Amino acid sequence: MNVSESDPTKLPGEDAKPLPADDRIRWDTFKSAFGEFVAATRDTDGLEGATRALEQIMGGLDTEQFADALHIPEDAGEFADGLRAMLIRIPDGWGRWISCERGWYPLLTELDRGLSALLPSYRILQVKEKFAGLRFYWRDVERIVDPSDPEPAAAGETTSPAEKARLLADHEAWERRRAAYLETPEGQARQQDLDRRHELADRLVKRAVEIAAETCELCGAPGVCCQRRNGAWYQTLCGTCADAAGYEPVPDDEDD
Numbered sequence: 001m002n003v004s005e006s007d008p009t010k011l012p013g014e015d016a017k018p019l020p021a022d023d024r025i026r027w028d029t030f031k032s033a034f035g036e037f038v039a040a041t042r043d044t045d046g047l048e049g050a051t052r053a054l055e056q057i058m059g060g061l062d063t064e065q066f067a068d069a070l071h072i073p074e075d076a077g078e079f080a081d082g083l084r085a086m087l088i089r090i091p092d093g094w095g096r097w098i099s100c101e102r103g104w105y106p107l108l109t110e111l112d113r114g115l116s117a118l119l120p121s122y123r124i125l126q127v128k129e130k131f132a133g134l135r136f137y138w139r140d141v142e143r144i145v146d147p148s149d150p151e152p153a154a155a156g157e158t159t160s161p162a163e164k165a166r167l168l169a170d171h172e173a174w175e176r177r178r179a180a181y182l183e184t185p186e187g188q189a190r191q192q193d194l195d196r197r198h199e200l201a202d203r204l205v206k207r208a209v210e211i212a213a214e215t216c217e218l219c220g221a222p223g224v225c226c227q228r229r230n231g232a233w234y235q236t237l238c239g240t241c242a243d244a245a246g247y248e249p250v251p252d253d254e255d256d
């Protein structure tokens with residue numbers, strides 16, 4: 001079991017650091033070499049050299065380290081702290097970055113403030129733009145337990161099989177006591193309170209998605225769904241950013 005899962009007061013990325021400069025350079029080099037590799041697939045001689053270059057760089061890449069480092073966007077500006085607070089909620093292995101442009105940073109950091117007030121141990125799994133819309137995937141790890149009967153310790157990597165069996169039995173007995181606690185008036189009231197907070201959180205996320213659909217992803221001004229000219233790329237943009245990026249509003253074929 002992940003330690004951060006069993007301790008809801010600790011966020012999974014609290015100890016994570018930004019990627020060291022050397023590794024960032026290595027990844028940037030990889031990305032540009034990969035671009036050359038893709039371009040070289042039509043040129044046999046170039047392909048051989050590009051493959052060798054790629055292999056050499058990939059040897060030094062640590063994808064796990066890359067995913068777990070904090071990727072605070074370089075254009076975060078005044079939202080750096082707010083975005084950092086979001087990234088440390090992302091569990092190991094999911095990739096601690098946010099895949100959208102800066103125009104949405106204000107609404108995202110505001111959403112996170114609302115969610116963390118409601119659900120202090122909520123986790124963010126993924127935040128990204130897709131088909132011009134905001135996708136915000138999250139879950140909560142808070143569980144109602146009897147305060148006088150805390151969850152027993154879980155088995156560790158060095159626990160012996162006999163000890164593991166005993167811990168498992170302890171845990172099953174505890175789960176039954178917890179189920180009984182949830183039937184008491186106190187347990188029921190606390191579970192209802194948690195359910196209500198989850199409902200409010202769902203509403204906050206839904207509202208943020210609605211706001212994003214009307215907010216230019218690049219600059220934060222009011223925007224509409226746009227499509228790249230001669231392309232199948234969509235993005236929510238204001239008129240100025242759409243013009244500059246070669247996008248135009250998607251015709252609204254609803255009659256309203």
Ligand SMILES: [Zn+2]
Nearest residue numbers: 216219238241
């Ligand atoms: Zn704009």
